[in-house]
Amino acid sequence: METQDIVISAKNVSKTFKIKDRNTNSIRSKVANIFNPNHTREIKALTDINFEVRRGEFFGIIGNNGSGKSTLLKILTSVYEPDKGGKISIEGNFQRLALGAGFDLEISARENIYLNGSLFGLSFKKIGGIFNSIIEFAELEEFADTKVKYFSSGMTSRLAFSIAVHVDADILFLDEFGGVGDLGFRRKSEQVFKESIVEGKTIVHVSHEIGTLKEYCDRVLWLERGECKMIGEANEVLDQYLASCNSQV
């Protein structure tokens, strides 16, 4: 494996959250408790995660609720910082896709496309060039100037998906983004998935749905209570995960 083919690498990534038992985000309670220091509990959301993702790989992250999947994704997309000693490096630009997130509900779809595209790093000119195909792909021709708050959840996620596909990100992070829209749109998005893999785009999919992961993923990382339980070939990991889920019942 050549090093230049690695687009995402996580080394010794841990994340500790400090949880305060009492809410002390006010001046009054800070003063009142000045001689009574607050008890902070440390919660380890992630412990020593190591993995690498190669260019063009479809990488899955699976785990039960509270296993640290979302935290890991937030660290990968640099929303959170990993604890000291942990290192994340990402080659290329990325786009995160999550249900109903990333849109400003008070502005129209058109403005959201420009805002999102611009924040992604595209010039207005470039966004103008792909604008029509974004709207067309999302099947929102009649709603381009409607505020996103009036959109159904299907429409929002179609728009999000369409933007993510068209901004031409090197890496796509999917956050529980399975089964968007109706059957027709789903077919279309599956088609895009397959094309993306051919084009050498990297996709990281965080989910607890085994079905989609099994169908597309090359490799899967299994998180359990913040630790890397298993990492490897998709079918193998997913079978083990399924087995462990069944044994718990």
Next chain:
Amino acid sequence: MINKIFKTLLERLPENNRFERIWILAKTDFKKRYYGTSLGIVWAMINPLSQLVIYSLVFSVLFKNDIPNYTLYLFSGLILWMFFSESTKKGMHIFPSNLNLLENVRIKKYNILTAAMFSNLFTLAFNLVVFFIISIFFSLPYNINILYLPLILLNLIILVYGINLIVSVVYVYLRDFDHFWDIFIFGLFWANPIVYSEAFLYQNKIVLALNPVAGIIVNMHNSLIYGRSLDFPLLIWDFAYSIFIFVIGVVFFKHYSKKITEIL
């Protein structure tokens, strides 16, 4: 060598859309504030105008004063004051209200602050236009000294940006800081020569020294209302003061803004 630098600059130029990015953030912010309401952008004007009417009634009818062109004196001070108070009040809530962006897009936090600044500047510019329109009906001795206005505004912008760098982060950690700030702003209003004459401040120079906004308003009056040269020692003091706060703000922001998204 130079060729190479030039080339890399050129290569970076089209990729770097920072200005567009801040522009669209500012536009969105401004639009959301005023559009969609029944009166829209007119609200940006109604607020200072209504204050202007109330204060000028109270301070020219109830309490007499002998400031020439009192209405415009009042209005010019109010415009700057409202820019200061509204910007800092809004700056405090900037991260909670932009959580959506922080969590979902890779965005530099100070870009959000800069965008909000531009959005506030739109309002300020709008109010200044109203000021100049009103001033047609009064005989203001406009002269070359009006050219100092951008300098005065720059001073205010540096000050407000510096304060916003600090309060936006403090608010995330101390959620009742906004109540404190409201009271502080309410009190600070009276430490400024908005409704009363600046002669009072020159008798109590400690206020001018501690409150940088007062000096900015004094010089605004000098440039616009009196058409005379600025009080330069005061201008230099206020610039130094603002840059000092700005530098503290940058250091503070760098140090404490990293974990904001986790706390929110």
